[in-house]
Amino acid sequence: MAAPSGAHRLPMEGDAQASPASGSNMSPGSSDEYYSGATGKVSLAASERQALRERLTPDAAGIVLCMVGLPARGKSFISRKVERFLNWRGFSTKSFNVGMYRRDAVDPERSGRSDYFDAENSTALAARQEAAMKALIDALVFLDDGGKFAILDATNSTLQRRHMIGEKVAAHSRQYSLIFIEALCDDEEVLEANMSTKVQFSPDFKNMTSEQALADLKIRIAKYAEVYEPVQDHEGASIKLFNLSSKVMANHCYGRVAKSILPFLMAIHIGGRPIWLVRAGAGQPPGTGQGSPTRHDRTSRLSEEGRSLAIGLAAFVRRRADEYWRSIGKPQEPTLVITSTMPRAVASVCYTTLVHDQRSALNPVDKGAIGEGWWDVECPSDVPPWKEVEFRHPEFMAQWRKNPVRCHFPGGESYNDVVMRLEGVLLDVEMCTTPVLIVSHVTTLQLLVAYFRGIPLDQAWELPVPRNTVFEVLPTPGGSFHCEEHRIDTSAFPSPEEEGEAPAVGCGGGRTCSVDFENSNPHAKRQRVATSEDLGAAYCRCLPVACPV
Template sequence: MPSFWRLERETRHGVSAGMSSTEDVTMAVVPRELTQNPLHKIWMPCKNGLPEKHTYQRRVCMTNCPTLIVMVGLPARGKTYISKKLTRYLNWIGVPTKEFNVGQYRRECVKIYKNFEFFRPDNEEGLKIRRQCALTALNDVRQYLSVEGGQVAVFDATNTTRERRHTIIRFADQNGYKVFFVESVCEDPEVIAQNIVQVKLGSPDYIDCNTEEAIQDFMKRIKCYENSYQPLDEGLDKELSYIKIMDVGRRYLVNRVMDHIQSRIVYYLMNIHITPRSIYLCRHGESELNVQGRIGGDSGLSPRGKEFALCLGRFIQEQNIRDLKVWTSQMKRTIQTAEALGVPYEQWKALNEIDAGVCEEMMYEEIQEHYPLEFALRDQDKYRYRYPKGESYEDLVQ
């Protein structure tokens, strides 16, 4: 029978006579006393009325076990760009994440880069150094995920052979990590050339080279990898979890997404834009509650707020923006502001202002008077502070 039902039945009627002594001890554990963290408003185990230290310091965990993200692809395919963007995003939504760039380990090991010969498949010394750098990086991954409390590590390297990827999978299995591969495939010569000029020419490898020499050397470096490159294969790698990004997002192939964090990764990677675009972020016009110095609520615009909305509408018309899309929250003040633009707009609940809970429509002076502890806690950490019966900014991000 389901364990949760058995626990309820035994709590009401006593432990069944047929249970083993081990089960008897396990099921007889009394739930610990809980206390509420004043900053986050989260219930946690306590001892003598105080939160246990390890639970008090623990962050919310979005993964049931650590995840190792493994980049795959030839040089100049945007792997490091993706790694950095993904690392930043995951940290932003509250998932402790760190990037491990094997190229940086190689530069620390080999202080002076000579030329592409180092990457030739028949260069035994180069192979040995690169292999050792990869192993050193994996050891640091283990330290981060198993000791330092990290939840996601991004292993940024070419990882172009099936043998190298199997080595990483064995490493992950031995340490209890999930593996998710991110392969960037690009056959467009213009995109590759643009990436080389924009990114690789600024690399420490080419700090003393002229542009033409650097481009020629890097193109030869790519050739060193091409002959042994084994892309992720739909048939051979059908048991692996991965996403293939083709030609900078023109096509995607997603396989065996296994959990919440992998689905968040896929969603993010499928919505990365690398082409320049203009995004205007604008607050609503002054509201009636703004005039009174009160937070939250759902009041309309004040006379000055309406004047602001009209000025904003004229500004937008002057920009002559093609295919303009306007998003607003579902609050009255933002919708009134958007109405003045004279263009279609979409309402998103996700854009609603933070819910201040019991402090809604109060002045900050009133909060300080009636809830002095809450007022002080908010000053300590505005990002993670959660209003009583309300939200934190961290909630909005997640």
Template sequence: MLQGSEMPGPAGVPQRKMTYFVPKSDNSNEQVRVPNVIALVGLPARGKTYISHKLCRYLNWIGIKTKAFNVGEYRRKACNLEEEGEFEFFSPNNARGQKIRDECARLAIEDMGKYLDNKEGEVAILDATNTTRERRKLLMEFCKNMMHEPPFRVFFVESVCDDPMIINSNITEVKINSPDYKGIMSQEQAKEDFLKRIENYRVQYEPLDEEFDEELSYIKVINAGKSFYVHNVNGHVQSRVVYFLMNIHLLPRSIYLSRHGESEYNRIGRLGGDSPLSENGLKYAGKLREYFENEDLEDFRIWSSQKIRAAQTASHLKDLAGHTEFWKCLDEIDAGICEGLTYEDFESRYPKQFAERDKDKYHYRYPSGESYEDLVARLEPVIMELERQSNVLVISHQAVLRCILAYFTNQNRDDLPYLKVPLHTVIKLTPKAYSCEVEMFKFDIEAVNTYREKPQ
């Protein structure tokens, strides 16, 4: 049964004709290839947008096409908080504010539905507070109506936090970087307004409940991952989401990436191999030690490839770290029958293979070797551990570090194999609520350029 109506909306909010469908029996749990909706739940400053961004990045990185729909962005397009009165706009007693927020939620949910119905992706993330049962019911009814075949499978992710230190850290991050406040008011004004906004949400907050929400699928992430409650997980995607969230890190830290120092094979342009460091590579290892002495990091760890050139580089810093570990999965991409060849040798001996690699470098697999796609699968445990750890230096190789850098900076597959990771350079990554800050520190030590431009 189909019902349609013109939804009245406040001035400034784009109007659409909303069509409602009578829900039918849900057989999505019995099917395998089902579109998934991941819906965030929780008060402001609980890391929801941070989780949304990281989850979206992770799923795309492992090959599950995903897009996030942030209701706050719809609201910012619809109205100006300076005109609406900042925190008062979020009061449950503000009828106009409530009307705008409800309409913006509907618009986001409708766009999310089109994205999945049009097969543009497999997973949609609804980044919103979803703090009331009424709002969650509206979402469930939309996802399980007759318009979608099969119905969308819904999984709620509730971020619960009562740790003052974590909440304060999140508020500090939001008040500096949130589009609601950046360039509009001072940090102290932003903090005061944001705390009042949280209280407005707290008045109407109805957490997910084991008894009331027995039919729903959800995970509660408690105090930034100190504990979890998982309920009624269905399907591969939801299982991967749970796996990822149980490794997520919500607190400030930095990740450092560095290639080994220049190797003898680098100097003569050969692929792969297991050659030692050149004289310039040894100088870099010494300078790398000086750099981390000045960083003076707490709980500092080093992870290194098992290749000689990486292990030599790591050995110069060993006493600075609490732990130094050598991972086989951090070894360079396996070039198979092309190991030890120069690019000129590769092109002359295997011209067809060389052309295939230029055509699609991400999916190209060296004969008897690996592709970048294989490398991403191999590196997933490293990504999971990086999400769990504090300050880590990863000493590895060009292709490996491209994959890790692509994960943290949300690069697509076409660009991943061409990211610039030069020798004798430290890349410092600092995950933020809305992005990942990337800083590159180039050391003044000569090294060959191993970068090969993307063919036009």
């Protein structure tokens, strides 16, 4: 039998010792024997095996991620999340939902009923097969046009269907790989919740009562279950997710897939905790002796306005976190707070929390020679002063406009560099099951906002990130995000003079900081948090805070 051309035909386990002899004349049963889905066993030379591996490395021209799983296992949810994440990472990715193709071809009033999913219903089976093929062809055309990942979102529940997909991908291009992502779930509670989400949102159940819809979906699932064949190792590269990623198995995953998709799949969950993104409070204006006159952004302490933001932010986070935990009926757990390492960012959370994480990954983009001496000091607007950059460095701006994602500030970073350092933070945010607060700066927040709003990366540099505004992100059941902006009224908090408090000593964040040492840590000071009525009695407490400067 001829050696397979599709990357979906990958070595079986235990073949690492295979001899380098040419596979084409190896006898069946030798150590260099491979299995190709439904076609049976074939032989493969070591060089061909290596070539298969190379197709799954970052140089692979295109990868089809083929979802597998019974209905209501989270396939579309996972597809949407992976699509958003990979696009944000700079890999052009598109999801193709076969259900949509089916509904386009045959009205959901007919094609959405359980009898349409009966394996014995040959007309429906042929129509469903056709819908799957159309989606696959569009997926391949997308890769031909320069896409890196195409996600085929369907049940793909039989070996025969998956084999057909493999054949088609291989025949189309030897440069394309196929990876199965299978979602398995036998947790009854999760399944019940998933099914009620499905009947609520799927157009298939539009004109039915929820009882009718649920009953019909259960019959549909049972019909799929009758013919369902889980992905086997010999089918090629695959990732299996069991019960909301409580167990993840990876088979022949290399390169990009191993580096980015796998950790992402392990991080995502279905929790609905809020995520808050906020720009660090305003710093002292240049020339006030607070911080370096040339690297204002990096060294300055909070101004009065910035301090008010810090107080208002504490009140906002407290209120919204209370509301969240109450809404899900669970006891409060601490909010995860992550800031950049800039003093202003650190100081912005000192009324909010005792414990937080500082990450240099959240520091502003390194503007290299372009930023030196003026941008950090003079940037008064809510977005980087691109007009001024254009005026001072027209040649640079011309390059920038051509590729605002990969163009580097001379001697500094590109937005893509920032995405790469933000990836770890984003995974932590996705992974976290409690509310999250991130305090950072314009460029990093532009990129994070682009992720949550699903905005293409090349538009991120122009996104406004206003001061004193919390960008609130709420995950939706479908795997997307609902985003809202909340303005913090920084005029609502009295100045230290009005409150008769001593000004802050050595702490960029607190005007009510006293200099008593909390303990042997010279940076831990005892701070009384604002007593303003806006904050309520809950905030009138003594908190030890890590002094940011």
